[in-house]
Amino acid sequence: MNTEAISAAGHAIATPSFAAADAPPSRPWSGANRLIGLILPLGLALAWETAVALKWADGRLLPTPSRIVATLAGLAQSGELTSHVLATLQRVALGFAFGVAAGTVMGAVSGYWTLARRLVDPTLQALRNIPSIAWVPMFILWFGIFETSKVILIAVGVFFPIYLSLSAAIRGVDRKLVEVGRSFRFSHGEMITRILLPATLPTYVVALRSGLGLGWMFVVAAEFMGAEEGLGFLLIDGQQTGRPAVILASITAFAILGKLTDWLLASVSARFLTWQDSFKPAE
Amino acid sequence: MLSVTQVDKRYPNGVLALAGLNLTVAAGEILAIVGGSGCGKSTLLRLIAGLDSPTAGRIALDGTPVTAPRPEIGLVFQEPRLMPWLTIAQNVAFGIRHLQAGERTRRVSESLARVGMASQSGRWPRELSGGQAQRAALARALVGRPKVLLLDEPFSSLDALTRGDLQEHLLDLWGDDQPTMILVTHDIEEALFLADRVVVMQPDPGRIRTAMVPPLARPRDRADPDFLHCKRRLLTDLGHASGVARHPVAASV
Numbered sequence: 215m216n217t218e219a220i221s222a223a224g225h226a227i228a229t230p231s232f233a234a235a236d237a238p239p240s241r242p243w244s245g246a247n248r249l250i251g252l253i254l255p256l257g258l259a260l261a262w263e264t265a266v267a268l269k270w271a272d273g274r275l276l277p278t279p280s281r282i283v284a285t286l287a288g289l290a291q292s293g294e295l296t297s298h299v300l301a302t303l304q305r306v307a308l309g310f311a312f313g314v315a316a317g318t319v320m321g322a323v324s325g326y327w328t329l330a331r332r333l334v335d336p337t338l339q340a341l342r343n344i345p346s347i348a349w350v351p352m353f354i355l356w357f358g359i360f361e362t363s364k365v366i367l368i369a370v371g372v373f374f375p376i377y378l379s380l381s382a383a384i385r386g387v388d389r390k391l392v393e394v395g396r397s398f399r400f401s402h403g404e405m406i407t408r409i410l411l412p413a414t415l416p417t418y419v420v421a422l423r424s425g426l427g428l429g430w431m432f433v434v435a436a437e438f439m440g441a442e443e444g445l446g447f448l449l450i451d452g453q454q455t456g457r458p459a460v461i462l463a464s465i466t467a468f469a470i471l472g473k474l475t476d477w478l479l480a481s482v483s484a485r486f487l488t489w490q491d492s493f494k495p496a497e
Numbered sequence: 498m499l500s501v502t503q504v505d506k507r508y509p510n511g512v513l514a515l516a517g518l519n520l521t522v523a524a525g526e527i528l529a530i531v532g533g534s535g536c537g538k539s540t541l542l543r544l545i546a547g548l549d550s551p552t553a554g555r556i557a558l559d560g561t562p563v564t565a566p567r568p569e570i571g572l573v574f575q576e577p578r579l580m581p582w583l584t585i586a587q588n589v590a591f592g593i594r595h596l597q598a599g600e601r602t603r604r605v606s607e608s609l610a611r612v613g614m615a616s617q618s619g620r621w622p623r624e625l626s627g628g629q630a631q632r633a634a635l636a637r638a639l640v641g642r643p644k645v646l647l648l649d650e651p652f653s654s655l656d657a658l659t660r661g662d663l664q665e666h667l668l669d670l671w672g673d674d675q676p677t678m679i680l681v682t683h684d685i686e687e688a689l690f691l692a693d694r695v696v697v698m699q700p701d702p703g704r705i706r707t708a709m710v711p712p713l714a715r716p717r718d719r720a721d722p723d724f725l726h727c728k729r730r731l732l733t734d735l736g737h738a739s740g741v742a743r744h745p746v747a748a749s750v
């Protein structure tokens with residue numbers, strides 16, 4: 215019946231090497247390739263669901279995916295989920311923005327000026343080794359129990375990977391490119407914005423992504439230290455009221471939001487990195 | 498006129514790369530510098546470009562000392578050194594960033610057209626062949642219309658055919674504005690094909706051994722007996738310069 219498809223398939227089988235070498239991967243296939251990543255989580259969820267349904271396992275302490283989804287749906291319906299998500303997102307966004315701004319400025323300055331580096335780097339390296347949770351009591355003391363201390367805690371977490379990667383990356387920029395800037399009499403500002411920052415952009419994007427990941431970790435810590443709303447609050451609430459489904463609903467929301475924001479960051483930055491001449495693994 | 502007077506250069510590690518070097522280059526002259534590896538050719542060029550400063554002595558362009566990079570002096574490095582995150586046109590525009598956008602675009606396309614790269618202006622450096630990348634680097638150095646163009650072995654990484662092409666091209670380009678050109682090269686043929694004067698340097702410490710004004714009419718022919726004669730003389734000078742004992746026959750030709 216569908217002779218076209220059959221002959222096409224036959225052709226592909228007859229000359230597999232040509233098909234692989236010549237044909238660029240078609241759109242639907244590359245879409246499907248991306249969905250491969252869903253197999254593992256969905257498969258695990260389905261297995262657990264089945265195991266509990268067949269009474270092979272007890273779903274009380276580890277609720278089934280369907281119960282987690284139902285809990286999430288219930289929270290969404292009452293509008294609670296939206297306010298928790300918005301509260302957490304706002305904290306992460308603010309903390310991330312401040313952390314990135316400070317990390318970028320400090321990283322650029324200490325990467326560029328040896329004097330500045332000698333001045334601030336030892337202190338920052340020492341501070342970096344303090345687990346940020348250790349700051350919580352002081353931050354509460356200094357900035358109060360409300361938003362400010364939370365945002366600052368997140369910003370501190372985001373700051374270090376950005377600062378460290380950027381200052382190291384700037385010192386690693388090819389001297390030969392810097393010399394081109396010198397031969398065109400670039401000012402310090404031009405040198406930083408036109409050569410050093412673009413050259414370090416690939417490293418910087420990786421730093422932004424790990425900073426964002428840390429931001430999501432720190433928001434939980436921040437919300438543990440007393441919050442009236444937010445996904446971390448939801449988690450604590452689930453623990454205190456003995457509802458594992460709520461805890462897992464909150465964890466799921468964290469996972470999804472973390473993944474989404476990382477994807478957003480990665481795809482926005484990919485547009486600025488098309489110039490890269492880097493290794494592209496085969497499909 | 499470019500003048501290099503009694504210049505010494507000692508690197509921080511103690512290496513005396515240049516000692517008591519004197520050199521005068523007339524406006525519009527094409528000067529080639531040849532010499533063995535490590536005799537200070539790149540060092541000299543970097544000093545003239547203002548990228549580095551001499552330990553002693555003076556470098557001046559038209560009477561003004563060169564102490565830092567200057568807009569009238571253009572430089573082509575041994576490697577293209579294009580910024581990988583900028584297109585070819587943006588790379589070329591690096592040299593005239595102070596101009597207004599419209600004027601800049603015009604000058605960039607003009608400069609790319611001069612090196613035969615007009616159709617490549619929107620491409621990324623990674624998409625160019627070695628010769629194309631070196632042309633783009635040449636366009637970037639030329640776009641600011643320098644009075645002095647310094648070239649440090651600009652074609653040494655290219656195959657003989659492309660190199661020959663670019664050498665002829667360089668002469669065409671020189672014909673437009675007639676900048677002073679100082680060309681460092683390992684290739685004696687290249688030096689003789691392009692230069693009004695060829696300077697032979699010798700190492701330890703780097704200084705000038707001899708200079709030759711090849712008595713050759715332009716356009717030059719690499720197979721011309723006079724050309725070959727000049728080439729043999731330079732080879733002999735170079736042999737002495739690098740301290741290698743040459744075969745007596747080669748020396749007596």
Ligand SMILES: Nc1ncnc2c1ncn2[C@@H]1O[C@H](COP(=O)(O)OP(=O)(O)OP(=O)(O)O)[C@@H](O)[C@H]1O
Nearest residue numbers: 508509510512514533534535536537538539540541
């Ligand atoms: N940055 C530096 N620090 C210390 N010594 C250097 C430096 N650059 C060059 N030298 C030394 O100075 C001398 C001259 O080097 P230079 O690069 O000028 O040689 P060159 O004539 O360009 O050689 P080549 O033909 O191999 O490019 C060499 O002995 C080299 O080891």
Ligand SMILES: [Mg+2]
Nearest residue numbers: 538539540649
């Ligand atoms: Mg050299």
